[in-house]
Amino acid sequence: MINKRIFVAGMAASVLFSACKTKDLKMSTSKEENAPTNKVVVYQVFTRLFGNKNTTNKPWGTIEENGVGKFNDFTDKALHEIKDLGVTYIWYTGVPHHALVRDYTAFGISNDDPEVVKGRAGSPYAVKDYYNVNPDLAENPANRLQEFEALISRTHKAGLKLIIDIVPNHIARKYEGKNNPEGVRDFGADDDVTVEYKRDNNFYYIPNSPFEIPDNDVPLNGEKNPLIDGKFLENPAKWTGNGSRKARPDQNDWYETVKVNYGVRPDGSKDFPELPAGYDQKSYQEHFAFWQDKDVPNSWKKFRDIALYWTAKGVDGFRYDMAEMVPYEFWSYMNSAIKMKNPDAFLLAEVYNPNEYRNYIRLGKMDYLYDKVETYDKLKDVIRGKSSPDGLSDIQNRMSDIEHHMLHFLDNHDEQRLSSPEFAGTPERGKPLMVVSATISTSPTMIYFGQEVGEAGNEDAGFGKRSRTSIFDYIGVPNHQKWMNDGKFDGGKLSDSEKSLRDFYKRLLNFSIKSSALMGSFQEIQSVNRQNNSYGELIYSYVRWSEKQKLIVVTNFSSEKTSEFELKVPADVISKWKLKDGSYVLVDKLYSKSKTYFxxxxxxxxxLVKIGPSESFIYEVN
Incomplete structure (x- = not known):
């Protein structure tokens, strides 16, 4: 499995990336459109794994051996417990029908060739039919769409909103839109396959060259299957999802997918209208109006229609995979159309290039981007002993104009589990990271199911290996299954330490969604406290405030040392807070047990602060 971020960095000089060059943008000072007044918390669930009660965990196991979760496993009780954790949105990952190795021909679904499927359960980012959902997730595959629609209703009834994935950059090698609405033509149905590129082709082609299976590809770990014959019929071959132009892609390429053409010529130039100067300052309504009389590539219309189809079904937003591989003009076109239907739609993009952040927010009309290469990477370096926490202040100040748009997370389906030895090592060592991630900015916070009970991703699932919970295999998630407790969703099988960890997450997330200060101002106080010799090397502190609430956050990244010191809040902060000389009480909002005088x-x-290993305080000034 290729690392997406390494791939993106390697593609930085490619012609396709040259189509998305950063423009010199004036800092936006306009009021945020539809900005939330409280913190947003996203709970990402890998839908196939959430409700799976089977604990066999055989590498490369089948559904019969290892089990699979269903839409119906998200019961009213399960959804209530997720909301009670302090969650406002659920991201149901892996919902659109993607390629997988299982026979559903009885339901009118064609088999997928294992030679262009990763794992047995398949990658959720190799979508096979955008107008239906994964049949694995349904009790009755014939009614799979209706079962998902019922989940949408249950989610809303629980007081939660939901998002699903859309992957505009690539689709499954064998895409079959068998559920297209009337008048919708399938991807590639009208393409001229005799040329490499044409603006309204949905794909890029390699004329006169048939597709060839990558060398050393061993589908299903060598298991015999009638569809495994060393070939996959595709003539001419299409460009692979990550931009490979080889008829025989490399084993590390995204060979199970094909790249979608958005009107970017092979030399990187744009074959569509560009946004005029000043559109970084304009509203989504103005962006929508701009595109109304413009002739745009066919792929733009197809994905816009897909997004509006799911919006009409009640989906509250989307997470866009590898968004920076698609030009921001397309995002302006599609996102503004979504916002015209639902002004509150939650639009989250996977973008890893900091130089492109402002383009995708201001020109692409994204609500949120991954804060991966800045805050996440810094926190990971700190807990692994590779960096001081001081640089967190620089990150926050450097991105002050867009900090609200940079979604914070410590765990997701692509990353090593927070509690794994490759990351924090233990759930306790992950706690201070979580406090900082959730409180340092006004941005949304995301956690990945199982994170709140210390899931470490120790399983060898087959195609997916340990440290990440596999997205390619049928597998169980042990710590999550203990919380699930055979469908009771009451944490009945958790250890005392795991229950305590979930209580920590519940306290932190619920505080964060109610705190006005966390939607207010930020200022570091690290520099003034660093001068104190008793201030530990791994202590980090800052202040957050609104008119109604003043907070001092102190966290200890050390898992071994207790620090006792005199914490200082500089005069400029005291002036902004309008505090008069005198004594105040600091009350910790995490546990309300720790009080100190200020x-x-x-x-x-x-x-005076005494802070133990991996401990954090969120002090409110009273």
Whole structure:
């Protein structure tokens, strides 16, 4: 499995990336459109795995051997417990029908060739039919769409909103739109396959060259299957999803997918209208109006229609896979159309190039981007002993104009589990990272199911290996299954430490969605406290405030050392807070057990703090 971020970095000089060059953008000072007034918390679930009660976990196991979760496993009780955790949105990952190795021909679904499927259960990012859902997820595959529609209703009834994936950059090698609405033509149905490129072709082609299976590809771990014959019929071959132009892609390429053509010529130039200067300052309504009389490539219309189809069914937003591989003009076109139907739609993009952030937010009209290569990577370096926490302040200040748009996370389906030895090592060591991730900015916070009970991703699932919970295999998620407790969703099988960890997440997330200060201002106080010799090397502190609430956040990344010191809050913060000289009480909002006195004298604040290993305080000034 190729690392997406390494791939993107390697593609930085490619012609396709040259189509998305950064423009010099004036800093936006306009009021945020439809900005939330409270913190948003996203709970990502890998839908296929969430409800699976089977604990066999055989590598390369079948559904019969290892089990699979269903839409119906998201019961009213399960959804209530997720909401009670402090969640506002659920991201149901892996819902659109993607390629997989299982016989559903009795339901009118063609078999997928294992030679262009990763794993047995298949990658959720090799979508086979955008107008239906994964048959694995349904009790009755014939009614799979109706079962998902019922889940949409249950989710909303529970007081939650939901998002699903859309993957505009690539689709499954064998895409078959058998559920297209009337008048919708399938991808590639009208393509001229005799040329490499044509603006309204949906794909790029390699004329006169048939597709060849990658060398050393061993589908299903060598298991015999009547569809495994060393070939996959595709003539002419199409460009592979990551942009490979080889008829025989490399084993590390995204060979199970094909790249979608958005009107970017093979030399990287654009074959569509560009946004005029100043559109980084314009609203989604103005972006929508701009595109109304424009002739755009056929693929743009197809994906817009897909997004509007799911929006009409009640889906509240989308997470876009590898969004930076698609030009931001397309995102302007599609996102503005979505916002015209649902102004509150939640639009989240996977983007890893900081130089492109403002383009995709301001020109592409994205609500949120992954804060991966800045905050996430810094926190991971800190807990692994590779970096000081001081740089967190620089990141926050550097992105102050867009910080609200940079979604924070420590765990997701692509990354190593927070509790794994490759990351924090233990759930306890992940706690200070989580406090900072959730409280340092106004951005949404995301957690990945199982994170809140210390899931470490130790399984060898087959195609997917340990440290990440596999997205390619039928597998169980052990710590999550203990919380699930055979469908009771009451944590009945959790250990005391796992229950305590979930309680920590519940306290933190619920505080975050109710705190006005966390939607207010940020200022680091790290630099002034660093001068104190008793201030530990791995302590980090900052303040957050609104008119109604003033917070001091102190966290200890050390898992071994207790630090005791005099915390200082500088005069400029005290002035902004309009505090007079005198004594105040600091109450920790995580557990409300720790109180300390805060003294303001000559316009400067001080408090004695004793903080244990991996401990954090969110002090409210009373």
């Amino acid at each position: 003294t303001v004298k000559n316009g400067e604040g001080t408090a």
